[in-house]
Structures are given as structure tokens and as C-alpha cells.
Amino acid sequence: MLTFMEMLISLITAAGVIVLCPLVKGLVPSSFLNNLLSIYEEYFCTPEITLFFRTDCGLSDNQMYDVASTYLRTKIVDSSKCLNVGKTVRQERPTFDIVPGAELSIPFHIKGLKWKLHVEKGFDGYERLRYFTLSFDKKLKEVVLGSYLAEVISRYKAIQESERVLKLYSRDFVWGTPGREWSSIILEHPTTFEKLAMDPVQKRMLKDDLDKFVNRKEWYKKVGKAWKRGYLLYGPPGTGKSSLIAAMANYLKFDVYDLDLSRISSDSELRRIFLSTSNRSIMVIEDIDCAKLEDREIEIEEMSDQLILQKPKFTLSGLLNFIDGVWSSCGEGQIIVFTTNNKEKLEKLDPALLRPGYMDMHVHMPYLTMDGFKQLVSNYLGIDGDHQLFEVIAGLLENKKVTPAEIAEELLKSEDPNVALRGVVEFLEQK
Numbered sequence: 001m002l003t004f005m006e007m008l009i010s011l012i013t014a015a016g017v018i019v020l021c022p023l024v025k026g027l028v029p030s031s032f033l034n035n036l037l038s039i040y041e042e043y044f045c046t047p048e049i050t051l052f053f054r055t056d057c058g059l060s061d062n063q064m065y066d067v068a069s070t071y072l073r074t075k076i077v078d079s080s081k082c083l084n085v086g087k088t089v090r091q092e093r094p095t096f097d098i099v100p101g102a103e104l105s106i107p108f109h110i111k112g113l114k115w116k117l118h119v120e121k122g123f124d125g126y127e128r129l130r131y132f133t134l135s136f137d138k139k140l141k142e143v144v145l146g147s148y149l150a151e152v153i154s155r156y157k158a159i160q161e162s163e164r165v166l167k168l169y170s171r172d173f174v175w176g177t178p179g180r181e182w183s184s185i186i187l188e189h190p191t192t193f194e195k196l197a198m199d200p201v202q203k204r205m206l207k208d209d210l211d212k213f214v215n216r217k218e219w220y221k222k223v224g225k226a227w228k229r230g231y232l233l234y235g236p237p238g239t240g241k242s243s244l245i246a247a248m249a250n251y252l253k254f255d256v257y258d259l260d261l262s263r264i265s266s267d268s269e270l271r272r273i274f275l276s277t278s279n280r281s282i283m284v285i286e287d288i289d290c291a292k293l294e295d296r297e298i299e300i301e302e303m304s305d306q307l308i309l310q311k312p313k314f315t316l317s318g319l320l321n322f323i324d325g326v327w328s329s330c331g332e333g334q335i336i337v338f339t340t341n342n343k344e345k346l347e348k349l350d351p352a353l354l355r356p357g358y359m360d361m362h363v364h365m366p367y368l369t370m371d372g373f374k375q376l377v378s379n380y381l382g383i384d385g386d387h388q389l390f391e392v393i394a395g396l397l398e399n400k401k402v403t404p405a406e407i408a409e410e411l412l413k414s415e416d417p418n419v420a421l422r423g424v425v426e427f428l429e430q431k
């Protein structure tokens, strides 16, 4: 007795014979022949479907690329025969990564799903494009596009939540790489608000402001405002502006994007860059008063491959206006932090720059006060109470302009509190 499968195979084989044999072909009605052929195609020539997960998605970075990459890292050891193994000096254990071109076969329903990482290089040998492909039997189309991808995304979200590592994005390694606006490293800055030497009232106000901002998503929607907030941090070099940005990122668990305005050549480039940032992130534009946008020259690559110098069209205020517009129309929970060593210069440049909308809250980072000093002593020497040299130091600090960075440097010199604090006294006396 023939089973159903055996009958089907016989029929398909018969179809093959019929197709190949012109004599038999003439004897069989064409409708029957077509039916047999479609069954043959359906079960024996099952073409694969391939999904592409490119790094870019229109003008933005493609989040599905990161989704795929994060998800596959959890599967790699069981599903690939080739693994890249790496470890930096800081890491304790090696990590495994995907080898470009090697197949990752993940069991799912009938046949496995085949994932692959592709890396394309340009003529110059530099990487131009990378993307993942996911190939599968077309019979799995519905289930892969539906429940499987949903599972991959929810896995990614769970990993993001549980192993949330903050990232610092910059544009240093992406010049000329199509579809990649930012490259990132892990942000491992240890500064927290607690460790920051800063006026306690101002610290409280800033934390409250940040709390209010992140918790008011619905309020922003209700009043029809873009959910974004701008901060200006100003003060001399070494007073902790960068440290404060790290403290804000650690507090909010927001990634940081470091933007160098002087290298932007056009509105469209700027728009692309902004559209490629993630929600709930901090964009940092340092030394905003030094961004002499009108005076600089930018290298523009011509069709002829010759580099020419050209002056870009925008001014600082025009640029900020533009940023305001782009950010109003995209992204949620965005923070932008400007820093300057010289607020007066910024005011002279264009007072409108300081208005709420661009810079909603201004935070002054001054020279070191005695309160700030005690915070540093607590951080570096573990002294939370008093010390006999504090009175001398308080007197010296009143008349000197010293930055927390300078005193931090002195405190690093010895773990013995007496030695370190005597070093601070000497430093202040000589200043």
C-alpha cells in the first residue's frame, strides 16, 4: 500500500518525465500538466526567501541591523562552526563574534534559518558596507515575518534592558562609510552626580529638571511641544563639564552622541546625522562658541575625485535653528548639551543662542569651592569628616582660582591623606 508521500513522489516523478518527454507531453492535457508542475515547484523547488538587514534604513541607521547583531550574539556558539574570538586587556573572559561569510544555522520549525554576515569592501580595501541576510524556506515566510522576527526583537529589547551598556557615539570612524553615520564605543565613565564636586543646590535643581523631563512624555504631547530639552554647561576648562555630561548619561541611562559641528558640510548631512540618533539620548556639542562655522573651509569631494575647499553656508544661529526644526520633527526624549568656556563670548556672538528652546537650562561650573573640595577629598581619600588641614585649605581656596581638575591631580599623588593634603596646600600656596 502506497503512502501519501510515496504517491506524491510518484506523481512528481511522472511530471518530470512528462515535461522531459515531448512524446508523452503531446498526449497529456496542458491544464493537468500545469497543476503537476505547480505541485512540483511547491514541494521540490522550494525557493528560499532572503531578508536583508542593512545598516541603513532610508536616511537613518537601521535598528534591525543592531537587533540582528545582538540577537545572533546570543546564538552564535550553538549555531556556527566558525567563531571570531576576542578579548581586550580589560576583559576577563573572551567574547565570541560572527565571522563574515560563515553561516549560522538556527533550528526553527521544519528547516533551519540561515543567517550570514556580509562585509563588502571598496576598491581601496576599506569596508564599505555590512549587512546580515536571513534565508529560509519560503514555506516559513509567514511565521518568520510574523512570530520569529517579533521574538528576535523582543529578545533584543530584553538584552538591552538587562545588560544595558551605555554607548558613546562619535563620527570619527565613519567618514566615507555609506549608511553609517555614527560609530560607538562603550561609555565607561565612572562619574555619578554623587561624586561630582558641584554646588549642591544646583546639583539638586539639575537632577530635578532631568527627572521632570524624562517623566513628562505625555505632557509634552499634550501641549504640542517636541519632547526635547537643551542644557548649556559653562565654566573654565577643568571644572567638570564633561564629567557632568557623563553623570547625566549614567543617571538617565542615555547614550551620548558627540557631535563636532565644524566637520558638517551641509544641511542634508546634518539632518541625516540627527535622524540617525536613538531616542532617549544626549547629543553633545562642545565648545559651541568656538564653532566658527562661517569662517571654516570644508573639503568637498568632487565627481572628479579632486578635493576642493568650500565655505559652508550656515551660521551658528542658523544651524541651531535648523537643529531645533529637525529635532522637533523626529526622536523622543532627546537632550542636547552645549558646553562653553566663555558664556559672554557666546552672548556677544548671538544672544538668541541662549534663549530657552535651544538652551533651556544654564548650568554654571565654577572654580573649586570648599564644598566641592570636600567632595573630591571624599572621592579620592575616603575622608567624609573633618581634617586639620581643611581650615588652611579653605583660606587658600577663597583667594585662588583653581579647578577641580587641578586639585584632583594633586589628590591622586598619594593615598595617605596627610601627604596628599599637604601637597594640596603647597600647590595652592604656589599658585
Ligand SMILES: Nc1ncnc2c1ncn2[C@@H]1O[C@H](COP(=O)(O)OP(=O)(O)OP(=O)(O)O)[C@@H](O)[C@H]1O
Binding pocket: 195, 196, 197, 198, 235, 236, 237, 238, 239, 240, 241, 242, 243, 244, 341, 365, 403, 404, 405, 406, 408
Ligand atoms: N566638578 C568636578 N567634580 C569631580 N571631578 C572633577 C570635576 N571637575 C573636574 N574633575 C576632574 O577633572 C577631570 C577633567 O574634568 P572635565 O574634563 O570634566 O572638565 P571640563 O570642564 O569638561 O574641561 P574642558 O572644558 O577642558 O573639556 C575629570 O576627569 C575629573 O577627574
